[in-house]
Amino acid sequence: MRMTGNGAAGLIRRDRGGSALLAVLGLMVVLAPILNLVVPESSALHLSGYTVTLLGKYMCYAILAIAVDLVWGYCGILSLGHAAFFTLGGYAIGMYLMREIGTRGVYGDPVLPDFMVFLNWKELPWFWHGFNHFGYALLMMLVAPGVLALVFGWLAFRSRVTGVYLSIITQALTYALLLAFFRNDMGFGGNNGFTDFKDVLGFDLDAASTRMVLFVLTALVLGGSYLLCRFIVTSRAGRVVAAVRDAENRARFIGYKVENYKLWIFVFSAMLAGLAGALYVPQVGIINPSEFQPANSIEVVIWVAIGGRGTLYGAVIGALLVNYAKTYFTGALPSAWLYALGALFVLVTLFLPRGIVGLVNQVRHRAAA
Amino acid sequence: MNVRRELLQRLSGRSRSARPPRTGDVLTGDPMQEGPDASRGLILYLEDITVSFDGFRALNALTLYVEAGELRCIIGPNGAGKTTMMDVITGKTRPDAGSAWFGQTIDLLAHTEPEIAQAGIGRKFQKPTVFERHTVFENLELAMAGDKTVWKWLVAKLTGEQRSQIDETLEAIGLMARRDDLAGVLSHGQKQWLEIGMLLVQNPQLLLVDEPVAGMTPQETERTAELLLSLAGRHSVVVVEHDMAFVRSIARKVTVLHEGSVLAEGTIDEVQAHPRVIEVYLGESQHA
Numbered sequence: 249m250r251m252t253g254n255g256a257a258g259l260i261r262r263d264r265g266g267s268a269l270l271a272v273l274g275l276m277v278v279l280a281p282i283l284n285l286v287v288p289e290s291s292a293l294h295l296s297g298y299t300v301t302l303l304g305k306y307m308c309y310a311i312l313a314i315a316v317d318l319v320w321g322y323c324g325i326l327s328l329g330h331a332a333f334f335t336l337g338g339y340a341i342g343m344y345l346m347r348e349i350g351t352r353g354v355y356g357d358p359v360l361p362d363f364m365v366f367l368n369w370k371e372l373p374w375f376w377h378g379f380n381h382f383g384y385a386l387l388m389m390l391v392a393p394g395v396l397a398l399v400f401g402w403l404a405f406r407s408r409v410t411g412v413y414l415s416i417i418t419q420a421l422t423y424a425l426l427l428a429f430f431r432n433d434m435g436f437g438g439n440n441g442f443t444d445f446k447d448v449l450g451f452d453l454d455a456a457s458t459r460m461v462l463f464v465l466t467a468l469v470l471g472g473s474y475l476l477c478r479f480i481v482t483s484r485a486g487r488v489v490a491a492v493r494d495a496e497n498r499a500r501f502i503g504y505k506v507e508n509y510k511l512w513i514f515v516f517s518a519m520l521a522g523l524a525g526a527l528y529v530p531q532v533g534i535i536n537p538s539e540f541q542p543a544n545s546i547e548v549v550i551w552v553a554i555g556g557r558g559t560l561y562g563a564v565i566g567a568l569l570v571n572y573a574k575t576y577f578t579g580a581l582p583s584a585w586l587y588a589l590g591a592l593f594v595l596v597t598l599f600l601p602r603g604i605v606g607l608v609n610q611v612r613h614r615a616a617a
Numbered sequence: 618m619n620v621r622r623e624l625l626q627r628l629s630g631r632s633r634s635a636r637p638p639r640t641g642d643v644l645t646g647d648p649m650q651e652g653p654d655a656s657r658g659l660i661l662y663l664e665d666i667t668v669s670f671d672g673f674r675a676l677n678a679l680t681l682y683v684e685a686g687e688l689r690c691i692i693g694p695n696g697a698g699k700t701t702m703m704d705v706i707t708g709k710t711r712p713d714a715g716s717a718w719f720g721q722t723i724d725l726l727a728h729t730e731p732e733i734a735q736a737g738i739g740r741k742f743q744k745p746t747v748f749e750r751h752t753v754f755e756n757l758e759l760a761m762a763g764d765k766t767v768w769k770w771l772v773a774k775l776t777g778e779q780r781s782q783i784d785e786t787l788e789a790i791g792l793m794a795r796r797d798d799l800a801g802v803l804s805h806g807q808k809q810w811l812e813i814g815m816l817l818v819q820n821p822q823l824l825l826v827d828e829p830v831a832g833m834t835p836q837e838t839e840r841t842a843e844l845l846l847s848l849a850g851r852h853s854v855v856v857v858e859h860d861m862a863f864v865r866s867i868a869r870k871v872t873v874l875h876e877g878s879v880l881a882e883g884t885i886d887e888v889q890a891h892p893r894v895i896e897v898y899l900g901e902s903q904h905a
Binding site: 480483484485487488490491494495497498499500501502503504505508509512 | 766
């Protein structure tokens with residue numbers, strides 16, 4: 249892919265939202281390490297480790313939101329199962345982190361993770377082999393969601409399953425995975441999933457410096473994901489994808505293999521979601537099947553709708569705002585959160601069909617007129 | 618296979634040279650890449666096409682030939698099978714029986730919709746379906762002929778040649794001034810022209826145009842007639858239309874369909890004087 253520095257600048261030349269997003273990310277990458285590691289804890293300017301982890305988590309959600317916006321906002325595929333790809337990516341890195349624990353586990357087995365010893369397993373299942381290598385886990389966090397999306401998408405798009413039917417089967421997909429991963433004999437730790445991670449590549453996961461590296465990495469991946477997706481949607485292929493969204497049959501008649509375009513963008517999006525999940529797990533320190541919950545995937549769609557779909561940066565805004573609100577609400581009024589989220593979605597659908605980004609643009613146009 | 622062999626035998630007995638290739642004919646290269654071979658003067662062969670929907674015969678042993686470079690009008694009352702015929706040609710509907718060939722070498726029944734579109738058959742639908750959220754220019758860019766695989770298009774840029782082809786087309790359909798406007802804001806007539814333009818940039822050998830002037834103002838209708846006439850010769854054009862005045866203004870040869878087969882064929886005057894045509898049309902208007 250030819251993405252020179254010049255090309256990257258060209259991508260956001262007439263994209264004010266994107267430029268602002270990248271500027272904020274750049275600022276965070278520079279300021280956060282200073283405020284967190286250099287500024288003493290007694291200072292009012294100090295950025296706590298808690299906040300760093302929280303922001304890192306939000307940014308993982310933002311990457312997931314971009315992935316959903318890419319398929320929904322640009323290709324019209326309303327996936328209500330993207331949390332499944334996110335979680336698979338999380339499990340891939342989780343398997344690496346489990347193997348990294350080694351003899352430091354409760355049972356001290358050099359090869360088997362604790363839960364396998366507990367289940368009285370004698371040897372490592374075949375699909376756990378290779379996860380002691382970081383590079384392999386890195387590959388699998390993309391390959392596992394990618395292959396699932398490929399198989400699922402190939403079947404669904406080839407049969408021309410679209411609209412609400414597709415949304416429903418994506419929900420079924422993530423629900424099926426939820427049930428499967430709950431089972432102990434699947435070999436993924438059952439309902440407890442993986443936790444008690446010790447280190448990544450030899451760096452202590454509890455150390456402030458490691459957390460900061462993960463934070464910066466997440467910010468960079470978020471910026472990179474934005475640019476890559478922007479590159480895709482502004483390419484000729486991106487215009488084809490938007491044409492498929494607006495008039496699928498017409499695009500087919502012009503001679504595009506619509507299924508291939510959908511499949512390709514769906515797989516790419518799933519891999520991006522997997523990457524987000526892989527960045528998420530080391531920061532939150534746990535991965536379990538509850539991440540597969542159908543409601544999680546729906547929530548992602550709500551972030552994108554609230555931010556403004558079909559803009560990419562709107563998805564980021566939506567993910568950050570809604571999750572900030574969620575953190576606040578679940579602390580202050582835990583029982584009210586789901587109602588607030590539902591009400592927000594209804595209000596946005598009714599009054600802000602283009603989301604927050606649409607509202608801002610409208611206000612700006614009115615001011616200019 | 619037997620049906621086809623029998624068909625071919627019947628065909629070879631005919632005086633006209635029209636016949637699809639037989640086993641033993643020397644075919645060179647891939648016809649899907651090279652486009653249709655109209656060397657025998659015909660671009661489209663439809664022979665004994667039958668299509669049934671739940672027992673209703675939408676097409677009943679329809680046989681129709683279109684010459685290369687011809688502008689042909691197809692008329693007929695509602696339910697005569699005009700749209701079904703278009704569907705068969707473009708691969709949307711598979712007939713129960715019969716054969717359909719594009720030139721000498723391309724068997725339309727053996728290819729999918731996108732393959733047929735790529736091979737050089739463009740279809741304009743009754744209802745204009747341009748990409749409303751793309752600009753006029755982008756609509757033409759999307760429709761442009763070429764290798765339409767994802768990987769190529771991810772990095773593909775328009776060449777100067779392609780750009781000038783789009784500009785020529787914009788000129789031809791009279792939308793140069795609207796180049797950068799969203800297609801959604803065009804008038805009905807302009808959308809129809811844009812759609813014809815989208816067919817033209819695909820360099821089709823055969824254009825299928827479904828009711829091009831429905832809902833158009835008289836000026837737009839006139840402009841559309843000019844446009845279609847200017848296309849004949851370079852392309853073969855098949856127009857399905859109800860508007861008799863419009864048909865009279867453009868047609869050299871008219872085919873009348875009725876109940877799924879050809880009722881009459883000839884110049885507009887010949888056709889209008891044909892007793893069966895009068896009966897079918899008058900019979901219709903008496904009921905109306």
